[in-house]
Amino acid sequence: MKAILVAESRQGTLLPGSYETLAFAEKIVAEPVMFLVGSQASLPAFPGRLYLADADVAGEYNPEEHLRLLQEVVAKEAPQIIVFLHSSYGWDLAPRLAFALGAGQVSEVVDCQEGAMVVPACNSKLRRVVRSSGDVTVVTLQAGAFSLANEPGGSPQVELLESRHDGQVEFLAYEAGELGGVDLSKAEIVVSAGRGIGKPENLAMVEALAKALGGEYGASRPVVDAGWAEHTRQVGSTGQTVSPKLYVACGISGAIQHLAGMKKSEFVVAINTDRDAPIGEVADVLVVADLKQFLPALTARLSA
Amino acid sequence: MKILVCIKQVPDMESRFKLNAEGTWYNDQDLAWRMNEYDEYAVEQAVQLREQLGDGEIVVVSVGPDRVKEAMKKALAMGADRGVHIKDDASHEKDPFQIAAAIAAYAADEKFDVTFTGMQSQDRGSAQVGVLLAAHLGMQAVTTIIEFSHEGGMTTVHRELEGGLKAVVRVPLPALFSCQLGLNTPRYPTLPNIMKAKKKELLTLQMADLLKASALTTTDETRYPEKRGGGLVLEGDVADQVSQLMTILKEKTAVLK
Ligand SMILES: Cc1cc2nc3c(=O)[nH]c(=O)nc-3n(C[C@H](O)[C@H](O)[C@H](O)COP(=O)(O)OP(=O)(O)OC[C@H]3O[C@@H](n4cnc5c(N)ncnc54)[C@H](O)[C@@H]3O)c2cc1C
C-alpha cells in the first residue's frame, strides 16, 4: 500500500502537525510519499521521497493550484490512500481532491481497524466505523490522534514540482490574532465558563470561583463569540493553550477543539448537568450538577 | 442576487444517544431537533447580504425526512424567502458525496450567485458537503469563513486558520462559502416573522428523483467510545458534592491552602 502524505506549511515554515500523517502511515503500514507546497528552507525530517512545490509561486492558499499539483502526484504515484490533517488546509483541499478522483473521503479519523476508519460523531459521544468503497481513499486526521513513537529524522529526496500561480481565489494577506489581554498559559488555576452558563450575568459565578481559588477565569468559544468574555480568555485550538494545576470546566461539553487547549492540565474538574458530556472523558472529577447551584455553594465553602 | 443556504437538522448534542437497530447510526426517536449550529451563521449571513443589497432572493434547502421542515421554518422566520425540502427518510444512510450530489441536481438550473453552508454538521461532522457541492456545480468554495463582505461585485472573506491566524481572501461570484462559528450573530426569529414564515413557499422534492450517484463510503457500525475511565463522578445533593470535591481537591491537588 502506498500513501501520499500531505504536509502543511504556513508563512514559510513547515507545520509540525505534518508528522502526524507519517505516524498514520506507520500505523497502516503504508509506504509514505510526502507532498508539500512549502519551502526548501523548511523541509520535514523524513528519509523518504518528497514532492515539493514552491509556495512563493503557487501561494500558500490557492486551492485550484494545490489541487492540480496533487493530482499530478497522484497520477504519477497511484497511491491507495491520500492523507491530510483535519485542519483549515485539509478540510478545504481534501474534498476537492476526493471529488476530482471520484474517491470517498473519511473525515477526522482517530483510529483505524481492519481497513476501516474510526471517526467521532455527535461531539464525540459516538464513534463511527467508516469504509471507502473505491480503490483510492482520501482521509483527514484529527489533530493529535496519531503521533510518532520516535523523533522524526533524516532528510527527504526532493522532487520539485513546477508550479504556476493560476486560480480564481486570490489570497490577499494574513491577519494575526488579537494580542494582549490575559495570559492564561501561566495561570496555576483556571476556571472556565461554557455555554452552560446560559446568560452573561452568570459569568460572575465563574469569576467568583476563580477568585476564591486564586486563579484566572477562561471561556469556551461560544461564550466568546457571544461577546460575554473577551477573546483573549478563550481556551482551545483557536484560543489559548493552558496547563494549570487545576482546570475547572463549568458548563463546557468538551468538544475536541476545547480539549486541545486544556488537556495538559494536571487536574480537571467538570461541572455539567449532562452525565454523558464528553468532558467526562478527560475530567478527574465530573460533578453532575446545575452550575447555578453548585458554583455559589463551592465558592461559599472556599471563602468560609 | 440569488442566494442558496444549505441547512441540516441535527439532534441536540446534550441528548443521550441510543443506537439504531442496525447499529449503524443513532436512533432518531425521542430526540430534540434543531438547526445545525454552523448553519445558523449561514442563514444569518445570507439575510445580512440581502439586506445590504436591498434585493435578492434567499432559498433554503435541506435534505432529510419530514421533520427537517421545522429547521427550515426557522430559517424562513429568520428571513429566507422560500424553502426546498429534498425528502429522504434514509438521508442518514447517504454519504456526503450523495447529499452534495442531490443538492447540486436541484441547484444546477437555479444559477445561485452565492451559496452558504455550515463548515460542518454537528452530528456527522464530515466538513465535506459544502466543498463537494461547489465541485459538483463547478464553482469555487472558500471554507471556514469568519468575516464576509461584498462590495463592488467582489467578495472578500476572512478564513480562520489555526492559532488565531486569519487569511484574507478575495473570490469572484458565483462561489460557495462555508461558515464558521462567530461569523456573525444569528438573529432570533420574532413572533411576527414566525407567523409570516408559515405562509412562505416550502416545496418538497423527492430524493429518488434527484440522486443518481451511489455512495463512496459506507458505515460498518456506530458505537460508543471506549471509556478511558479513571474519572470520578459525583452525583446527588449539592452540599454533599461540595464536601466531596473539597476533600478530593485537598488530597489530590496542591491548590487549596
Ligand atoms: C475549527 C474550530 C475551532 C474551534 N476552536 C474552539 C476553541 O478554541 N475553543 C472552544 O472552546 N471551542 C472551539 N470550537 C468550538 C467547539 O467545537 C464547540 O462548539 C465549543 O467548544 C462548545 O462550547 P461549550 O462546551 O461551551 O458549549 P456546548 O457544547 O453547547 O456545551 C454546553 C454544556 O453545558 C452543559 N450545561 C447546560 N446547562 C448547564 C447547567 N445549568 N449547569 C451545568 N452544565 C450545563 C451542557 O450539558 C453542555 O455539556 C471550535 C470549533 C471549530 C470547528
Ligand SMILES: Nc1ncnc2c1ncn2[C@@H]1O[C@H](COP(=O)(O)O)[C@@H](O)[C@H]1O
Ligand atoms: N442533509 C443536509 N441537507 C442540507 N444541507 C446539508 C445536509 N448535510 C450537510 N449539509 C450542509 O453541509 C454542511 C457540512 O456538513 P457535513 O459535510 O455533514 O459536515 C452543513 O453545515 C450544511 O450546510
